Amino acid sequence: MEIENDLIFVGIAEYKFMPYFYNASMCVVNLSDYEGSPMTTVEAISCGIPxxxxxxxxxxxxxxxxxxxxxxxxxxxxxxxF
Incomplete structure (x- = not known):
């Protein structure tokens, strides 16, 4: 499965713009081995993003x-x- 053409790498985004990124996403994937508090995932879920x-x-x-x-x-x- 090649997804490279479906991904957009934006670099560092200012926090105030994150809701725009979440709401423009089909889903959020966080496969971290360790997250003290996975706030980006919580924020995405709050926006209704899987x-x-x-x-x-x-x-x-x-x-x-x-x-x-x-x-x-x-x-x-x-x-x-997926």
Whole structure:
């Protein structure tokens, strides 16, 4: 699955513009091994954007059943959720 042509890399965006990015997105993917507090994921979910996240502790505790949780180390599982 090649998605490179479907991604837009914008670099660093000012915080005040983040709601525009969230609302223009089809989904948010955060497969971090460690997130102290995954606020970008929470903010995206608050905008009604679907989220796919790592099934690590902070995600399971904070986003719970509001996101699709996957094993970030399992490429097939991540691809299957798309």
């Amino acid at each position: 989220a796919i996240c790592s099934n690590r502790a902070s995600f399971t505790e904070i986003v719970g059943d509001k996101a699709i949780l996957v094993n970030a180390k399992n490429e097939k599982e991540v691809k299957d959720k």
